[in-house]
Amino acid sequence: MREKIADFKNVLSPLEADILKFLWPDKSLRVRQIYERLKGKRKVALSSVAVLLDRLFEKGVVSRKVETARGGIRYVYSPKKDREQFERGIVETVVNKLIQQFGPTAASYFNERFKKR
């Protein structure tokens, strides 16, 4: 049940959701590491993984820092929030937006909805 609720289909693209699922347990990963793991599951290119991570960074979902090592220069990405916090953030923004736009209508619907359960 929990998996089903949290596949983030409306918030993230399927690939972005997959990337986040790798990032949450491991805390910090490189683009190439994520690409290696995704390769088995889906048909992706290294550059598209990099694009997606950049997009996530611009959205503020992940943070990154430059790492200079023997293998060259690259980014190490890590999630800004853990899974709980991320889900909570989504719910907060959606509910707040509904209340902001529809006010009483949204509130009365929430009441009805919770009575049913």
Add this chain to the structure above:
Amino acid sequence: MQQLLDFVMNPWVQLFVVVSWTSAFATFLLWKKNGDHRLVYAHLVFLLAPLLAFAIKLSCTMSFVQGLLSLCTMAVAQFFAYLIPIAATTTIILSLWIIPLLYKRHYDAVEIKSEIVGSKSRIYLLDTAKPIAFSTRKNIFVSVGMHELLSSKELEAVLLHELGHIKNNSSAAKLSWLLSRFTIARFSFQKKLEENESKADDYAIKMQGSERFLNSAKRKVEGWERYL
């Protein structure tokens, strides 16, 4: 009005105007034919020569009584007289100092070391995941994204391409062409830039002895753009 008439009727002035405009036209044709960007400045000089002469003459004949008007004319004359040096100095300052500084500020660039590029030019790392690389007069800028996507051989090809730009002095040519776009002509700009790109490519291929790495690097960067 009378001054303008006097000025134009003077046979020496007429000769001067004819000579300078003919030279401007000749420079223009030459420039169009062999595409040397430095001719842009010569063209500007010849084109503005009659105007300049008139402005100087006007300011000299103005009497002191005319006050503000003569001051204004002096300023105009000085502006025209110094126009070419001003343009040249601005170009040099822009290309050597201001444009690299703006790029460094914008991308939080950090200097890095590389064996491929000699001691003559410096490499700066741009803090962005987009695979971009460009060069100003002596500096090469390469993004983290470029390092991430490309293998070391491909990266070498990219750096050599940028070095080729520095060898050909492409950035100065680009600036001159930009200047000419605002002032005189609007054609052959695109063609010249493409020509510079292919020259830089040739340099990279020559130094590496194979075009394999350059082509695969280009494909990877295109892959990124396609995904956006």
